[in-house]
Amino acid sequence: MSVLEQTFCIGANSWKLIILPIAMPFHFKKSESPAKGVRRVCCERIGAALGRLRKSRHPAAVHGVRKEIKKLRAIFRLVRGEIGRGVYRKGAKALREAADSLTAPRDARVMLKAFGKLAGRDARKFVCRD
Numbered sequence: 026m027s028v029l030e031q032t033f034c035i036g037a038n039s040w041k042l043i044i045l046p047i048a049m050p051f052h053f054k055k056s057e058s059p060a061k062g063v064r065r066v067c068c069e070r071i072g073a074a075l076g077r078l079r080k081s082r083h084p085a086a087v088h089g090v091r092k093e094i095k096k097l098r099a100i101f102r103l104v105r106g107e108i109g110r111g112v113y114r115k116g117a118k119a120l121r122e123a124a125d126s127l128t129a130p131r132d133a134r135v136m137l138k139a140f141g142k143l144a145g146r147d148a149r150k151f152v153c154r155d
Contacts, residue, residue: 052066059107060107066100067097070096071093071097073093074089074093077089077090084130084133084134085134091127091131094123094124097120098120098121101113101116101117101120
């Protein structure tokens, strides 16, 4: 991506404004209706979340999925006036439940990391052996 440069002149002074590209979590196309754009973006976010879970058994994937769910919830909040109260509540509830189902794996990972930091070198003493 190229950097967009603009020069502004005010009186004898001039400033150069450099606008750096920003990664956007979602975008709408000019050629599509807002409704189709919202549907497409939601499908992309759901696909990204499912892809993260399918590709990785790594516990950090849960964090990525929870971030995708947050993006979806943000989209729902943006369009709630247009989709109606019932549809909004149903969608928001489904997303909340999906995020809640990932709470236990996330909490377990956080606790293990915290335990490792607290125990330091002595962490091996606490490993259960059968």
